[in-house]
Amino acid sequence: MKNEYNIIIIGGGPAGMAAAIGAKEAGEEDILILERDGVLGGILNQCIHNGFGLHTFNEELTGPEYAERYADKVKAMGIPYELDTMVLDVTALSDGKKAVSVISSKRGAVTLTAKAVILAMGCRERPRGALNIPGFRPQGVYTAGTAQKLVNLEGAKVGKEVVILGSGDIGLIMARRMTLEGAHVAAVAELMPYSSGLKRNIVQCLDDYGIPLLLSHTVVDIKGKEKLEGVYIARVDEKNQPIEGTEEYYPCDTLLLSCGLIPENELSSGAGVSIDPRTNGAYVNESLETNVEGVFSCGNVLHVHDLVDFVSEESTRAGANAARYVREGKAAKGREVSVTVGNGVRYTVPSRISLGALDDMTHIRFRVTGVFKNVSIVIKSGENEILRRKSRILVPSEMLDIILKREKLEGLSEDINVFIEEVQQ
Amino acid sequence: MADVVIIGAGAVGCAAAYELAKYKLSVVVVDKESDVCEGTTKANSAIVHAGFDAEPGTLKARLNVRGSEMMEELSNKLDFAYKRNEAMVLCFDKDISGLEALKEKADKNGVKGVSIISGDEARALEPNLTDEVQAALLAKTSAIVCPFEMTLAFAENAYTNGAEFKLSCAVTGIDKDSGGYIVHTSKGDIKARCVINAAGVYADRIHAMVSGTPLKITPRKGEYMLMDKTAGGYVSRTIFQLPTKMGKGILVTPTVHGNLLAGPTAENIDDKENTSTTKQGLADVKAKGSLSVKNIPFNKVITSFTGLRAVGDRGDFIIEECSDAPLFFDAAGIESPGLTSAPAIGEYLRELIEKRIPLEKKEKIAETRKGITHFAALSEEEQDKLIKETPAYGKIVCRCETVTEGEILDAISRPLGATTLDGVKRRTRAGMGRCQAGFCSPTSMALIAKKLGIRIEDVRKNGVYESEVR
Structure with a gap:
């Protein structure tokens, strides 16, 4: 295993894979993808519903199918990737190269170097704590994506009586998924007067199953000391403040949160990349290059996308631009x-x-x-x-x-x- | 028959077990929860108080100062996180008599390194203090500690030295017996020569099982907000407030792991289980915290929680042999600075027992305890070596806190190991970070399920398993 590369791509999800393919197609041979999980594909692996790939492949694929197409291509093109590998730090060196500290069972703890780095780490879900919902902290409160992973990948049964807070796409998808798993979804509460999810998901995941979407509503209290017993949902005013007297009790054993996604830019910040507070992603130019020369950003770590097709398209460009940077150096x-x-x-x-x-x-x-x-x-x-x-x-x-x-x-x-x-x- | 049964596996119970396990005694610790550190000990300010606050002459003052003196050495011997970060008490009034009174108490209590500084001097040390700060008391010996690790360290060392722990084991009654006591529990009776009541907010109920003397414990609710590590450097010292017309102040402090903590509120309640946060409580934390420190990044809150202090009815710790129940010792009303005082309380309880029963030290005891290796704290060379010895350390489970599978396996395999997600969290910090267990919980649950031989959906976040799993 060598320690020096032209391009290191952090993340082997849809963004990282497309970036690698983009770089390779632009003529770059010396690429390494680092993926923290045990398989390529990132979050797509747990998205077993369909609706992916309409723009890219003109057909409806499931998440794993979409991921597989890119993973197959990565493999067919002979692009090296390392799984179960975590990047702990990225530093811009004085000679313009980047030091990438990684750990894996295979490599141990080692610092790699690259001429260019593509940030493709994706995003995380906003947790309950960040929402400041008062009440107890019982078992049964999950972010929607965590529940999705437990149900779809671990085969676990998450709950029987469900309330969902937030109408982000994952929340909507999970409303349907939990229903298909035999649970009853009592309601999806959304703080805003409009849903933050795609229209097609509201129709296919809520309307088709008779699940009410309560706009301008939020959870104001969580009951149950050890295990969740129920939540209070209240209507909110135009300033999004709960209106007293409108609280309604929903008994439930599961509360799923789909209240926003946050790009995971801790590594980027450590490398000196400036972050746009509006997106929580890097400030980039038209090449998707950050303020740190030779560091590119794409996919959900740059800004949260609603369609993976857009992630792939954007990331392919980031890869091609990184290849150009390696070839030509600092462009005029x-x-x-x-x-x-x-x-x-x-x-x-x-x-x-x-x-x-x-x-x-x-x-x-x-x-x-x-x-x-x-x-x-x-x-x-x-x-x-x-x-x-x-x-x-x-x-x-x-x-x-x-x-x-x-x-x-x-x-x-x-x-x-x-x-x-x-x-x- | 056990020589000593300790009821309660919090900081005080475990510190007592740590102390007593050094002697030729059979020690049994019982707790109704499935893990140590499940009550007041898990939700507090995590401060090692210098000792300027307690009334001179009280047990509180003596044990606080003694505990504070013991803590650093203990943290080295027993391998738990401790940092002497100093503290300030802020005064928002031109009249600084409140600070002078504290200084006087500090001197009487024998606390070293305490001085009064001006508002500008305070701001020079802590640039984020508000302009309203007129003066401050600076206490050089104040420190921060990890209460989970500290309590686990006491428990694990006590276990190594022969103490027995019966967890998920609720005390249902106590009868006096010719040889001492019969402690009835959900897991059967335990005969005991001595009993130590370290039951936190439930100490009054345990006390009433053997004694007719009055003792009342009032749970005092304290709500907190914990902020992301990116906010951890906002202040470097623990920032207290002198009471103002808004009431008793709240503190803003870095934690020993680098987060920023603000709280607690103070509200007396009746319900000994009510650890819920409230809209009003969290609003109070924000409002009062902002009096000390400007622009606290409350948008970086990663979680909020409530702790219950066990407030006694005498204004002081109640640590004594019951007058109507020989060899039954209360360690009750251990409110703040209980965490700081815990090791000194353990020592003091041993002294009380020693006056009644001759004690003899064991010939050979484990003086030290090695905690879980915290991978993130190692150098790259050390990390590399560890991964090559044990590849599970090369697999990150918790991204936010860089916790490896190796650490989680250690946490669930070691003596008194974790059986719940919260147990893993307290031991390793997996799930303690900014995503609050979103990414790591499925993996942690799978590892626990495998260890316990149960289904993944049956893994509990906290609390007691319906059937025995340990």
Whole structure:
């Protein structure tokens, strides 16, 4: 086993695998994927429902099937990967290389070096403690993904009477999954006046099974000292504060939390990567390169995606760009402009664009701040309107992807502003 | 027949067992929970108090100062986390007589290294203190400790030296007998020559099983918020407050593992099991904590919890032989600074017993105890060596706290090993981090299930298994 590589990819989930393939297809031979789990595929392995791959493969696959296609490709291309391997630290060295400290039963504890690093560590779920729900701390309170792993991978029975807090996609999927496992899902409570999950999941996972979605509701108390006995759910006002007197008791043995995903950027921060508080992911340019030269970021560690197809597409680009960085070194990036957000836009990825190093196509991905109907997405640079696109409905749960041709961006001098224009009916 | 039955496997019960196991005595520790450290000991501020707060002349003052003096050496001998991080008591008033009174108490109690400093001096030491701080008492000997490890260390050393632990074993009654006592438990009767009542919030009920003298324990609820390690350096000292018109203050402190802790509230309740947090309590922690330290990163809270202090009815620890029950010793009303005092209470209980029964030291005892190897604390060379000896240390189970499979296997295999997820958490810190066991619990559950020979869904987070598993 050697200790020096051109590209080390941290994470062997959908992002890491696609990045590896992207780098290899761009001509890079010296790649290593490091995966902490015992198999490639990351979180997809526990997502046994279908709905993956419509964009990438024009067919509906399950999570493991989608992962398998990429894993097969990684293997067929002969890209080395190491499983059960945990990265403990990434440091940028003075010669521009990166030191990657890893441990595994096979290697022991060792520091590897790489010319470029691709961060593809994914995200974690927001736990109960971070939500400040008062009450006891009994058994039976799980994040939705933990319950998903227990049910789908460990074959464990998690509970019989279930309440779900948060209508993120995993929560919705688990409402259906728990029902199919023979449990009764009493309700899905969502703090916001809209769901943070995809429309199709609300229809297929809640409506089809008669599970009520309580918008503008939250859990305000948890009962049961050792084992969960029930929760109180209350309506919230427009400031998301529980309204007294609206509490209703739901007896249950299981409370699943689907209240947001947080990119796992502890390694990135340690390496000096600046984190965007809006996404909890790195600030990147159009090459998906962070502020630390030669360190790229993609997938859910960069910003949380709703579709894995977008993760794969983005990560393939990160891999190709890392390969280019290894080949050409520091690129002449030319003039750099910021991408700023205006009305209705929560964040954009990238947050800056180097005009001297543009690809044929530049992606700008973003999410809106609320539900918008009959509006236009507008992108401007100063007074120069680069794009205007009408949209019937925009929701925060769906990531938007605008692709701009090189000609649209070349020669710009002012920052790029992305905003939603609310048109008169 | 046991020479000593200790009821309660918290800090006090285990410290007493640690002390008494050094002598030629048969010692049995019983606890209704499935693990040691399941009551007041698991949910408190984790402070080794210097001893300036207790009233001079009280048992509390004496045992606090003695416990504080013992702690560092014990932490080395018994391998638990301890750090002398100093403390400050903040005064928000121009009138600093409150601080002067504390200083006087410190001097009377024989606490060294205590001085009064100005607000600016305090802010120079702790830049995140608020501008409202007028002056502070600085206590150099104050420290922080891991209460779980400390209690486990006492228990494991006592076990090695011959003490027996009966867990998941609730005391249901005690009868006086010709030779001493018969302690009735959910697992049968235990004959005992001496009994030590270290039952925390339940000490009054145990006391009433043998004695007609009055003793009342009031649970005092304290709610806390624990913040991510990225907030751990926000203050480096333990920051107390002098009582203000908002009531008794709350503290803000780093923990020995590098998190930031704020709390506790103080509310007397009747229910000895009510460890729930409340909206109001958590709001109070935020409001009062913000009086001491500006911009506390409450958005980095990873969990909240409630502890119950066992408050006695005499304003002091109640550690004595019952007047109407010979050789029945209460160690009751062990509120703050109970954790600090625990080793001194153990010593004091031994002295009380020694006055009544001649004690003889065992010829050979284990003086030290080796804790679970904390992989994350090792250098890369040490980690490499450990993985090559035992490959399970090369497999990370808890990402947030870098806890390996090797550590979890040790935690569930060693004497008095963990049988629950919380037991694994207290021993290894797996699940103690920012994802709060989201990623590691399925693996930890699988490892426990395998060890106990049960189904994964039957692994408990805490509490007592319906059938015997250990």
